[in-house]
Amino acid sequence: METKTPTTILIKGGTIVTATDKYEADIFISGEVIQTIGLNLEVSADKVIDAKGKYIFPGGIDTHTHMELPFMGTYSSDDFETGTRAGLYGGTTSIIDFAIQKQGETLNAIIDEYHRKASKAVGDYAFHLGVTDFNSRTKDEIKDIILKRGISSFKVFMAYKGALMVDDRQIMELMTETGKYGGMVIAHCENGDMIDGLVNEHRALGHTEPKYHGICHPELAEAEASGRFIDLAYHTKSPCYIVHMTCEGALNKVKDACKRNQKVNVETCIQYLVLNDELYEKPGFEASKWIFSPPLRKPKDQEALWASMRQGLVHTVGTDHCPFCMDQKKMGEKDFSKIPNGAPMIENRMEVLFSEGVVKGKISLNKFVEVTSTNAAKIFGMFPKKGAIAIGSDADLVVFDPNEKHTISVETHHMRCDYNGFEGMEVTGKTKTVILRGTVAIEDGKALVGKGFGKFIHRNAHNAELRREKEIRASDE
Ligand code: URP
Ligand code: ZN
Ligand code: ZN
Numbered sequence: 287m288e289t290k291t292p293t294t295i296l297i298k299g300g301t302i303v304t305a306t307d308k309y310e311a312d313i314f315i316s317g318e319v320i321q322t323i324g325l326n327l328e329v330s331a332d333k334v335i336d337a338k339g340k341y342i343f344p345g346g347i348d349t350h351t352h353m354e355l356p357f358m359g360t361y362s363s364d365d366f367e368t369g370t371r372a373g374l375y376g377g378t379t380s381i382i383d384f385a386i387q388k389q390g391e392t393l394n395a396i397i398d399e400y401h402r403k404a405s406k407a408v409g410d411y412a413f414h415l416g417v418t419d420f421n422s423r424t425k426d427e428i429k430d431i432i433l434k435r436g437i438s439s440f441k442v443f444m445a446y447k448g449a450l451m452v453d454d455r456q457i458m459e460l461m462t463e464t465g466k467y468g469g470m471v472i473a474h475c476e477n478g479d480m481i482d483g484l485v486n487e488h489r490a491l492g493h494t495e496p497k498y499h500g501i502c503h504p505e506l507a508e509a510e511a512s513g514r515f516i517d518l519a520y521h522t523k524s525p526c527y528i529v530h531m532t533c534e535g536a537l538n539k540v541k542d543a544c545k546r547n548q549k550v551n552v553e554t555c556i557q558y559l560v561l562n563d564e565l566y567e568k569p570g571f572e573a574s575k576w577i578f579s580p581p582l583r584k585p586k587d588q589e590a591l592w593a594s595m596r597q598g599l600v601h602t603v604g605t606d607h608c609p610f611c612m613d614q615k616k617m618g619e620k621d622f623s624k625i626p627n628g629a630p631m632i633e634n635r636m637e638v639l640f641s642e643g644v645v646k647g648k649i650s651l652n653k654f655v656e657v658t659s660t661n662a663a664k665i666f667g668m669f670p671k672k673g674a675i676a677i678g679s680d681a682d683l684v685v686f687d688p689n690e691k692h693t694i695s696v697e698t699h700h701m702r703c704d705y706n707g708f709e710g711m712e713v714t715g716k717t718k719t720v721i722l723r724g725t726v727a728i729e730d731g732k733a734l735v736g737k738g739f740g741k742f743i744h745r746n747a748h749n750a751e752l753r754r755e756k757e758i759r760a761s762d763e
Contacts, residue, residue, distance in 0.1 A: 291725065292332030293317060300337025300685060303651050304344065304675050305660035313342065315681040318723040323677060333726070335719060337685050343655055344673050345379025345682030345722065346636045347662040349553055350529055350604030353383050354403055358626040359617060362608045364702045367737050369607065369632060370409035372700040374727050374735075376633040377684040377717040379409055380672055380743060381607075382662070384441055386416030386450065393417065393427045397435060407740030408733065409722060410682070412666065414439045414472060418449075420456040425463050432467040436744030438667050440464050441529065444511040445476035445579060454518060461524040465756060468747030470551075470665075471519070472527040475511035475536065476503060476580055485623045496573035497566040498622045500581040508580050509535030516543045516550055523760055527551035527665065530606050532558040532580045534590040540599055547758060551665050553602040554591050556635045557707060560642045562588055574615040575705050577625045578606060592648045601661040603639055605631035609703035630703035634694055636684070641713035645688075667746035685719040692716055700733075 295315040302311055302323070312327040313320060322329070351373075354365040364372065366383070373381060385400035387393055393415060404411050415437050417424065432438050442457050443450040452460075461471045484502040512528055516539055519526035531537065531554050540550045563582045566573045576582055594600045608628025618625030636658055643649040649657075663673025670679050691714050696706040720728035727735045 294331040295333045295335065295681070295721065295724065295726070296327065296329060296331035297335045297337050297342060297683070297685065300340050300342040302342045302675050303655055305652055305656040308651060313675070313683070315721065315724045318680060320675065320677055320679050320681050323675070335685060339687070340718065341686045341688055342675065343377065343684040343686055344659040344675050345684055345720065346377045347659045347668070347673055348373060348378045348381045348604050348607065348632055348635060349602045349662045349666065350555065350606045351381045351383045351632060352606070352608035352628065355384070355386070355608060357608070357628070358624070360610065360614050360626055362628055363611050363614065364607070364609050364630070366404045366407040366411065366740070368700070368702040370407045370411065370740055371733055372633040374409050374720050374722065374733065375700045375717065377636040377686065377720060378632060379682040379720065379722045379727070380411065381409060381632070382412045382414055382439070382666060384416045385413045387418045387424070389419040393424050393431060397431065397437065401742065404740070404742065406737045408735055408737060409727070409740045410743055411740055412668070412743040412745050413437050414441045416441045416443070416450070417460055418443065418452060420452060420460050425459070428463045428469070429467050432464065432469045432747045436742070438469045438745050438747040439472050439527070440469060441472045441474065443474045444515065445474055445478040445481055447478035447482045451478040454514065457515070457518050458522050461519060461522040465522065465524045470525045470527060472529055473515045474530065475508055475515050475528050477507040477511045480507040480510070489621065489623065494620055494622060496571065496577050496618070496622050496625060499577045499625065500563050500566045502623070503579055503581045505533045505535045505583065505587070508533055509539060512536035513539035513542070516540070516548065520546070520548050523756055525549070525551070525756065527553065529553050530555050530558070530580060530604070531600070532591070533583045533587040537590050537594050537599065540594070552594070552600045553604050554595070554600050555604050555606045556631060556638050557629065558583065559588060559591055559603070560638060561707065571616070571619055574618065574625050575707055576629060577615070577618070577622070577627060578608065578629050579627045595649055595653065595657060601657065601665060603635065603657045605635050607632035609701055611704045629707045630699070630701040630705070631707065633699050633701050634706070634708050636717060637713050637715055638694070638708060638711070640686070640688070640715040645714045668743055672743065681721055681724040683721040684717055687716050687718050689714065690716040
């Protein structure tokens with residue numbers, strides 16, 4: 287018998303949680319969008335979801351993923367199909383993935399390639415554009431990329447010397463060019479030369495184990511590059527966003543910027559909030575599971591990140607989802623600097639943050655929504671289509687049981703990776719039903735949408751807040 291996809295859905299009796307509110311109401315969805323929100327709605331619908339006792343969050347937005355990324359001699363093991371599906375299981379309905387330019391090639395070429403790769407996505411997706419080779423030719427591509435191709439954030443790497451790293455001059459010129467059209471430069475902030483020098487020193491001493499990765503990526507390297515990036519943005523009167531911030535030293539640079547009324551947008555990732563560098567002491571090669579850049583830090587850095595989130599200095603929690611299976615990690619068995627950097631994270635972000643953050647009283651429920659979706663949508667030009675529960679917004683919704691306890695494990699996760707970095711962690715709170723653009727995507731532990739269901743999110747430039755930052759900087763003169 288043919289089953290008809292419901293075109294109208296009524297979610298009854300749930301508690302809607304947004305970045306600012308918490309209230310009980312029904313939600314009526316028609317087509318891809320939210321049609322009505324109200325008390326005891328008397329409407330008939332193709333499908334009714336009983337959400338009594340559950341929270342309803344806006345669909346999660348992961349600001350930082352790498353699907354099928356060619357990196358360090360291999361490819362990250364999730365592609366857009368498996369990775370976005372795993373995200374949906376955890377309540378993430380949209381991702382922003384990094385299309386990273388190949389040096390010597392055009393920016394448009396990599397955007398075309400990423401559209402091809404992402405055409406099989408199950409969840410929605412946007413792209414940040416990684417710029418590794420900024421020159422007069424790539425400069426000429428920027429305007430149309432922002433105004434016509436729907437990509438308004440441009441990532442630079444201040445690390446990965448010899449591969450992805452750009453210099454300060456390129457960063458400033460990119461800031462100036464993207465700023466003309468309402469774009470923003472975002473950065474991986476670590477001092478690549480400092481890291482390169484340390485790696486050479488330790489290799490010369492015969493140090494091979496994974497833990498040397500952490501030792502070669504010190505807090506100072508991240509703090510220095512973060513401060514420099516912030517200064518470059520100040521100097522060029524540009525908005526800025528720092529990806530995967532991990533440490534107190536870097537946060538102090540953000541605090542310094544506040545003193546001169548400079549807004550710095552900051553992302554951290556779930557692993558930096560809940561795991562620390564004790565994991566690098568695991569015996570044998572196990573520590574390679576947590577080799578990514580920047581590395582895990584100390585408990586004092588975790589505390590600084592939680593506090594900064596509460597204070598509004600950390601705006602988004604992403605994942606830097608970049609999984610590699612253990613046989614891929616083994617490429618660095620004899621040399622820590624050859625371990626592919628990255629870990630599987632996308633599926634666990636929302637549940638781990640809820641459990642460790644909200645349940646343990648570190649952040650409020652509204653803050654949880656702010657950092658898992660709303661701020662991302664606002665900063666990256668997708669609001670209120672995404673990141674909101676409002677009439678006319680995309681019906682991207684997560685029905686979440688705040689009381690259900692479960693244990694995270696590779697045995698039950700959906701990421702294409704043979705380990706889980708949170709293995710054995712007991713969490714409170716579970717994603718039950720996920721709706722993406724008005725279609726039930728996850729229900730009863732099953733994915734009901736498949737390959738190609740995900741859509742590209744064409745993002746706007748000229749976010750009002752970013753424009754304001756430029757105006758403030760200009761008026762400083
Ligand atoms: O270790 C990481 N983070 N791998 C992915 C590339 C990056 O730096 O974001
Ligand atoms: Zn990075
Ligand atoms: Zn990354």
